[in-house]
Amino acid sequence: DAKTTQPNSMESNEEEPVHLPCNHSTISGTDYIHWYRQLPSQGPEYVIHGLTSNVNNRMASLAIAEDRKSSTLILHRATLRDAAVYYCILRDRDIGGSARQLTFGSGTQLTVLP
Amino acid sequence: EAGVAQSPRYKIIEKRQSVAFWCNPISGHATLYWYQQILGQGPKLLIQFQNNGVVDDSQLPKDRFSAERLKGVDSTLKIQPAKLEDSAVYLCASSTLPHYEQYFGPGTRLTVT
Numbered sequence: 001d002a003k004t005t006q007p008n009s010m011e012s013n014e015e016e017p018v019h020l021p022c023n024h025s026t027i028s029g030t031d032y033i034h035w036y037r038q039l040p041s042q043g044p045e046y047v048i049h050g051l052t053s054n055v056n057n058r059m060a061s062l063a064i065a066e067d068r069k070s071s072t073l074i075l076h077r078a079t080l081r082d083a084a085v086y087y088c089i090l091r092d093r094d095i096g097g098s099a100r101q102l103t104f105g106s107g108t109q110l111t112v113l114p
Numbered sequence: 115e116a117g118v119a120q121s122p123r124y125k126i127i128e129k130r131q132s133v134a135f136w137c138n139p140i141s142g143h144a145t146l147y148w149y150q151q152i153l154g155q156g157p158k159l160l161i162q163f164q165n166n167g168v169v170d171d172s173q174l175p176k177d178r179f180s181a182e183r184l185k186g187v188d189s190t191l192k193i194q195p196a197k198l199e200d201s202a203v204y205l206c207a208s209s210t211l212p213h214y215e216q217y218f219g220p221g222t223r224l225t226v227t
Binding site: 043093 | 157217220
């Protein structure tokens with residue numbers, strides 16, 4: 001799987017938008033961009049994923065650069081409950097005979113300040 | 115819908131002892147994963163099951179770790195004998211199909227002294 005690069009940590013103020021960047025310059029044409037987050041003392045949870053177009057769901061938005069070499073996870077209004085480690089993961093859409101794994105990096109630790 | 119269940123939540127053992135973790139995936143999820151998460155790192159896949167068959171166990175230390183998923187539902191992960199470096203959180207996850215989103219349990223925190 002292609003590698004991603006994320007900042008180790010970021011801070012945000014409560015009720016303000018948060019933009020979490022992810023670089024993936026070696027992304028292939030068949031890689032989906034997935035985001036998971038891990039709240040303290042919990043297992044990771046799925047946030048959002050996309051291929052080429054920007055995506056929105058109830059949790060967040062995903063903005064994908066036109067060349068797909070970077071993406072940004074957007075939390076429109078951060079709350080204290082959004083404090084977590086956010087992982088950007090590339091996952092090949094080609095399931096073939098064996099599924100592509102989730103390969104987690106170290107992620108970005110988001111701190112939300114009251 | 116009930117989530118992925120794991121037990122125990124915490125376990126402390128001495129090195130060279132054995133330990134077992136249990137996972138009950140979301141009902142109907144055919145794919146089950148075990149991950150190891152060392153403090154400060156992201157989870158690392160140990161083994162993946164599709165129903166009761168192993169899809170990938172390339173990162174499982176087979177000299178001491180074993181896992182099974184009888185009847186394609188519950189799964190157990192065993193460590194025998196444990197080493198100090200096995201101290202970590204062991205996470206179980208499941209998905210309907212291998213390429214779909216994964217749902218994680220709360221994990222079991224293992225401390226080996």
